Each structure stands twice: as structure tokens, then as C-alpha cells.
Amino acid sequence: MTYRTILSTLVGAVLCGALITSANASEYMIVDGTIPASLTGKPGDPDAGKQTAIHRQKGNCLACHVMPVPEEQFHGEIGPDLSDVGSNYSEAELRLRLVDPKALNPDTIMPAFLKVPTSEVHKKFKGKTILSAQEVEDIVAYLMTLKGSYSQ
Amino acid sequence: MKYTKYVASAAGLLGLGALLVACSPAEPKLESGYDFATPETQAMQDDDFSNPGFMWVDIGAEEWATVDGEAGKSCESCHGDLSTMKGVTTSYPKYNADDKKMRALQHQINNCRTEQMKAKAWKWESDQMLGMSAIIKNQSKGMPLNVSIKGEAAPFYEKGKEFYFQRRGTLDMACKHCHIDYPGVKIRAEVLSNGLPNGFPTYRLKWQKLGSLHRRFRGCNSNIRAEPYERGSEEYTNLELFLTHRANGVAVESPSVRK
Numbered sequence: 001m002t003y004r005t006i007l008s009t010l011v012g013a014v015l016c017g018a019l020i021t022s023a024n025a026s027e028y029m030i031v032d033g034t035i036p037a038s039l040t041g042k043p044g045d046p047d048a049g050k051q052t053a054i055h056r057q058k059g060n061c062l063a064c065h066v067m068p069v070p071e072e073q074f075h076g077e078i079g080p081d082l083s084d085v086g087s088n089y090s091e092a093e094l095r096l097r098l099v100d101p102k103a104l105n106p107d108t109i110m111p112a113f114l115k116v117p118t119s120e121v122h123k124k125f126k127g128k129t130i131l132s133a134q135e136v137e138d139i140v141a142y143l144m145t146l147k148g149s150y151s152q
Numbered sequence: 153m154k155y156t157k158y159v160a161s162a163a164g165l166l167g168l169g170a171l172l173v174a175c176s177p178a179e180p181k182l183e184s185g186y187d188f189a190t191p192e193t194q195a196m197q198d199d200d201f202s203n204p205g206f207m208w209v210d211i212g213a214e215e216w217a218t219v220d221g222e223a224g225k226s227c228e229s230c231h232g233d234l235s236t237m238k239g240v241t242t243s244y245p246k247y248n249a250d251d252k253k254m255r256a257l258q259h260q261i262n263n264c265r266t267e268q269m270k271a272k273a274w275k276w277e278s279d280q281m282l283g284m285s286a287i288i289k290n291q292s293k294g295m296p297l298n299v300s301i302k303g304e305a306a307p308f309y310e311k312g313k314e315f316y317f318q319r320r321g322t323l324d325m326a327c328k329h330c331h332i333d334y335p336g337v338k339i340r341a342e343v344l345s346n347g348l349p350n351g352f353p354t355y356r357l358k359w360q361k362l363g364s365l366h367r368r369f370r371g372c373n374s375n376i377r378a379e380p381y382e383r384g385s386e387e388y389t390n391l392e393l394f395l396t397h398r399a400n401g402v403a404v405e406s407p408s409v410r411k
Binding site: 062063064073074075076077078102109111112115117119120121122123124125128130 | 318319320321322323324325329330333334337338339340341373374377378379380
């Protein structure tokens with residue numbers, strides 16, 4: 001849990017902005033629809049990020065998004081196609097969209113991957129976030145590599 | 153001149169009408185899950201001989217005439233032929249004054265068993281209960297659902313509606329996020345539907361079995377990592393009331409076939 005200590009120090013150094021803390025999750029600050037600072041202070045690993053994104057019990061991104069991942073069949077169509085997402089968004093924008101998309105659109109279907117859910121959570125998952133802070137960083141790093149078009 | 157005026161006001165009225173229609177918040181006409189299914193699945197449902205749900209309908213037919221319990225009665229002893237059940241289930245769940253809450257068809261069947269027949273209640277997901285609810289609902293096949301949410305039923309409808317719009321589970325989704333916001337859209341290999349109850353109990357290919365609506369609720373809740381409720385619970389019965397009212401006018405298909 002060393003990343004949290006590092007993060008607290010980083011966050012503490014910043015004077016303004018909205019500081020969000022949720023139990024057992026990371027601390028982060030939202031600035032103009034983004035989370036500018038890394039959640040861990042450690043660079044994301046795009047290869048690990050791809051695996052986490054595809055994993056059905058983790059990111060499960062393919063449930064709702066088309067992605068340039070031809071080895072996996074049946075990409076969902078609920079959210080936007082992510083094939084060119086690295087050209088359209090910054091790292092800081094993507095970070096908030098993964099951590100807490102409802103901060104941008106309160107009615108969105110997209111889950112918050114780094115918030116502890118509170119409503120009628122299954123006993124197996126109580127108190128747990130979907131991803132860890134490092135897994136979010138890894139997925140952000142992976143998404144930043146997606147620049148181009150892709151058809152299924 | 154007079155004529156031109158008429159045309160002008162008619163056009164004005166038409167414009168107003170179009171504006172009203174455009175501004176109406178009502179959802180587009182809701183469609184049965186059948187309309188979202190593949191032609192293969194539809195064909196399986198269309199033919200009673202290829203619809204595997206009819207294996208349970210046969211169980212129901214046998215149970216209808218089987219004497220059980222200390223009163224020495226069968227369903228047939230009181231109700232006569234199964235055809236007397238035509239149209240009955242289109243108004244379920246129904247408020248019951250003794251229970252002071254809603255009864256789904258399964259509650260009513262078990263009430264008949266314990267009170268009239270002096271027989272043991274069936275488990276919600278037992279073959280007998282699935283079969284009996286399938287064959288009774290099948291008597292109303294093709295008839296429009298028509299539940300009431302007036303009077304005593306009103307507060308239960310409100311609770312069901314609240315459930316439907318409440319976010320829950322780790323994925324923090326409400327029923328409405330899939331079934332109002334994205335019907336017809338693919339979630340991985342599945343096509344989301346309006347989430348209507350008109351085909352239940354349904355033979356689900358994934359289950360390889362006939363299953364109840366409340367079983368499906370439990371599956372949905374578990375998928376979003378929410379704590380599921382018991383089959384037959386008040387929460388799920390109120391949700392069934394909300395869904396059935398949402399589906400009022402849609403034809404009964406029980407037992408349907410779904411992916």
C-alpha cells in the first residue's frame with residue numbers, strides 16, 4: 001500500500017481543487033473534468049493494461065466497447081468505439097473516465113472502476129473496487145496507445 | 153381568403169400536434185423479448201413441439217389433475233378444466249386483502265395448495281411449480297397483459313418502480329440503464345431487450361431448463377455484483393408488478409424460448 005502514502009504526499013502538495021477520498025480506494029483530485037496526477041506515481045504498463053481491459057472479471061471493456069482486439073469475438077456496442085481513443089482524449093481525461101465516469105455524467109451506465117460501491121453490494125464484493133489504482137493506470141497507458149481505426 | 157385561413161389554421165394545428173408528439177416523454181412502443189431474439193430461437197418457440205418449455209407444460213397438465221394433500225383434492229376438483237384459467241394470469245401480480253400485499257401467480261398456486269388442498273407448498277423453482285405456472289399462463293397465450301396498479305396496488309407499484317430505477321451492486325447499475333437506455337444494443341454477444349416479463353416462465357438456452365422471472369432477476373442482480381433477493385420475496389414481486397404494468401398490452405407467450 002505504499003502508493004497511497006506517495007499519493008497522499010503528492011495530493012497534499014496541491015493547494016486547490018476537489019480532493020476525493022473513498023474508503024479503501026485511492027485519493028485523487030478532479031481538475032476540469034480530468035485527474036491530472038497519476039494514481040500511483042508509477043507509470044502504467046500498456047501490455048498489462050490490455051490484459052486487464054479484456055479480462056471479464058476485471059475491466060471487461062469489450063462488454064460495451066469495440067476495441068482493436070481481433071483475437072476476442074463479440075464486442076459490445078453500448079459505449080463509444082475505443083479504436084482511436086488515444087487520439088481523442090488525454091491521459092488525465094481517460095483517468096477520470098475510468099475512476100468515476102459519473103463525475104462527468106451522473107446518469108451514465110458506465111461503472112466507476114475505482115470507487116467503493118455502497119448500494120446492495122453482493123457479499124462477495126463488499127468494500128471492494130472493481131480495479132486497483134495500478135490496474136487503472138495500466139489501462140490508461142494501454143488506451144493511450146490506441147490511435148487509428150479498426151473494424152471488427 | 154376564408155379558405156386560406158382554414159388551411160393556415162389546419163397547418164397550425166398539425167404543427168402543434170407534431171410538436172406535442174415530439175415532446176412527449178413516453179418511450180417508444182415496447183417489444184417482447186421475442187422481437188430481439190434470433191430467427192432460430194423464434195422458430196423454436198413458435199412450434200409447441202420443438203419448444204422445450206412444453207416438457208414442463210406436460211408436468212403441469214399432470215399435476216392439474218393429481219389429487220394431493222389431506223383435503224383429497226386436485227386443482228381440477230375446484231376449477232374444472234384448465235381452459236377455465238384462460239385470461240386469469242394477465243392480471244397478476246394481484247393485490248390480496250388477506251396477505252395485504254401482492255400475490256404473484258406462484259403465491260396464488262401455493263395458497264390453493266396449502267389452504268384448499270391441505271397439501272405442501274411447492275418450491276418456487278421446482279419442476280411442479282414451473283410446470284403449473286407455465287400451463288396456467290399458457291391458457292392466456294396471445295392475450296395482452298393487463299395488471300392494475302390502482303387502489304391497494306398503487307404503493308406496491310411505487311416500490312417496484314423505485315427498485316427498477318435504483319442503482320445497485322459493484323457495477324452500480326439500475327435495471328433501467330440496460331432495459332430503458334439500450335434495448336436493441338449489443339452487450340458483448342447478447343442483445344439487450346426491453347426486459348419484459350410476458351414470456352415467463354421461459355426456457356432459457358443458457359439454463360437448459362425452464363426458469364422463473366425471479367430466477368432471471370437473481371441472475372441480473374448477480375451480474376452487476378448486487379446481493380440478490382429470494383425468489384418470491386416482496387421486493388421481486390413488486391418489481392414483477394412494475395415490469396408487468398410496463399408490459400401491459402404486450403401478448404403473453406409463456407412458455408417462451410430465449411437465448
